[in-house]
Amino acid sequence: MVDSCLMFTDRVVIPPSLLPVVLRQFDVARPVTSRIKSIARSFAYWPGIDSNIDDLVRRCFRCQQAAKMPARQPPVP
Numbered sequence: 136m137v138d139s140c141l142m143f144t145d146r147v148v149i150p151p152s153l154l155p156v157v158l159r160q161f162d163v164a165r166p167v168t169s170r171i172k173s174i175a176r177s178f179a180y181w182p183g184i185d186s187n188i189d190d191l192v193r194r195c196f197r198c199q200q201a202a203k204m205p206a207r208q209p210p211v212p
Contacts, residue, residue, distance in 0.1 A: 143180040161194075168192045193203050195207060 141148040149157050157179065161171050171188050181187070192198045 146176070146178055146180040149181040150177050151181075154187065158187060161188065161191060167196075 141150075157175075161175065168188060171192065172185060175184055175188060
């Protein structure tokens with residue numbers, strides 16, 4: 136425990152009751168799935184982290200729209 140937080144190595148363990156709040160924060164940011172997972176794993180732990188994030192992205196309309204957009208190309212000189 137660090138400052139009343141349960142830790143798993145160097146990551147905060149997110150209790151099930153707070154999981155929706157944490158996932159909503161990632162939904163607001165809307166980076167790509169792999170980036171969300173990387174960010175989440177860097178500071179937090181909960182059982183099923185990958186599948187929860189996959190579900191979040193699958194249900195997010197804006198995430199799906201962003202995934203369909205072509206990558207930006209550099210300007211042609």
